[in-house]
Amino acid sequence: MKPPYSEQLNRCECCPRHCGVDRLAGKTGFCNVSGDILLAHAGLHFGEEPPISGTRGSGTIFFAGCNLCCAFCQNWQISQEFDFSNTRKLSPAELADEMLRLQFEGAHNINFVSPSHMIFQMADAIQTARQKGLTVPVVYNSNGYDSVEALRLIRGLVDIYLPDIKYMDNALGQRFSAVRDYADVIPGVLREMLDQGGLLELDDAGIARRGLLVRHLVLPGQIENSKACLKFLAELNPDITVSIMSQYSPQYKACDIPELNRTLTGEEYDEITDYALELGLENAFIQTPESQQTYLPDFDKTLPFKQI
Numbered sequence: 001m002k003p004p005y006s007e008q009l010n011r012c013e014c015c016p017r018h019c020g021v022d023r024l025a026g027k028t029g030f031c032n033v034s035g036d037i038l039l040a041h042a043g044l045h046f047g048e049e050p051p052i053s054g055t056r057g058s059g060t061i062f063f064a065g066c067n068l069c070c071a072f073c074q075n076w077q078i079s080q081e082f083d084f085s086n087t088r089k090l091s092p093a094e095l096a097d098e099m100l101r102l103q104f105e106g107a108h109n110i111n112f113v114s115p116s117h118m119i120f121q122m123a124d125a126i127q128t129a130r131q132k133g134l135t136v137p138v139v140y141n142s143n144g145y146d147s148v149e150a151l152r153l154i155r156g157l158v159d160i161y162l163p164d165i166k167y168m169d170n171a172l173g174q175r176f177s178a179v180r181d182y183a184d185v186i187p188g189v190l191r192e193m194l195d196q197g198g199l200l201e202l203d204d205a206g207i208a209r210r211g212l213l214v215r216h217l218v219l220p221g222q223i224e225n226s227k228a229c230l231k232f233l234a235e236l237n238p239d240i241t242v243s244i245m246s247q248y249s250p251q252y253k254a255c256d257i258p259e260l261n262r263t264l265t266g267e268e269y270d271e272i273t274d275y276a277l278e279l280g281l282e283n284a285f286i287q288t289p290e291s292q293q294t295y296l297p298d299f300d301k302t303l304p305f306k307q308i
């Protein structure tokens, strides 16, 4: 077994922000999380794409903190404004036990949500969980602002890559997510993920086994950005599986940004999905107009995804 991946946190370069802080000594960088594993929520989730949620649910593990700061974050309670009242501090062994619990409850996979800043703690936990009997695929469900070097270090531990492609425009990334080089970083990240996992593979029941599924959330009024994202994917590989998400609704700070303070129109979404087909992206998941509400979690509740 390789030495603990988490040793890398003594000069953190987990993500392209390269903060260089010693998280093992309790220091924090942009993501605001030290070397501890801060678990915000672990449970079965049925709102992912059908090959991920399947019939029995995806075993989601939400970490606190994030290496982006999106004005429209629907998980802001745990990504930006978390505290010790809504998180639990775990060791890698305890995180491995959570993974095994979710597998026991029937999860089709273990789905790490926003793991970019926890990539090495996650890797240590995966190794332990595999030794203790974890057999379902591991999903790396990230915002795409990942370190290619870190991804190479954990090669072989992740079965399914589920990244976003948010922007192909650095100015938009800066304005909406406080990141200056997202459009420069994402091409290399997606190439690495495709190289590691290949195209999405399903089993006979239509459940994802391995490979790459890329998500794109269409933002209101940002049609050219969405088209540029899809064009990049089509050039990378037109057989790539893409989930084109219509669920945007103004959350968190987006309510104070006039251009983000509305939902997407049907015409905007149709223009993007038509464009994807024009590009030859035929392996696309497309949502219905009523998707806005069904995906919104509330992390102040014990069951954040239960619609009451």
Ligand code: SF4
Pocket (backbone or CB within 6 Å): 066, 067, 068, 069, 070, 072, 073, 074, 075, 076, 079, 114, 143, 177
């Ligand atoms: S939307 Fe995702 S990437 Fe952006 S701040 Fe929230 S959790 Fe992080």
Ligand code: SF4
Pocket (backbone or CB within 6 Å): 012, 013, 014, 015, 016, 017, 018, 019, 020, 021, 028, 029, 030, 031, 032, 033, 067, 116, 117, 118
């Ligand atoms: S993971 Fe956090 S501390 Fe490390 S480089 Fe990224 S933002 Fe900085």
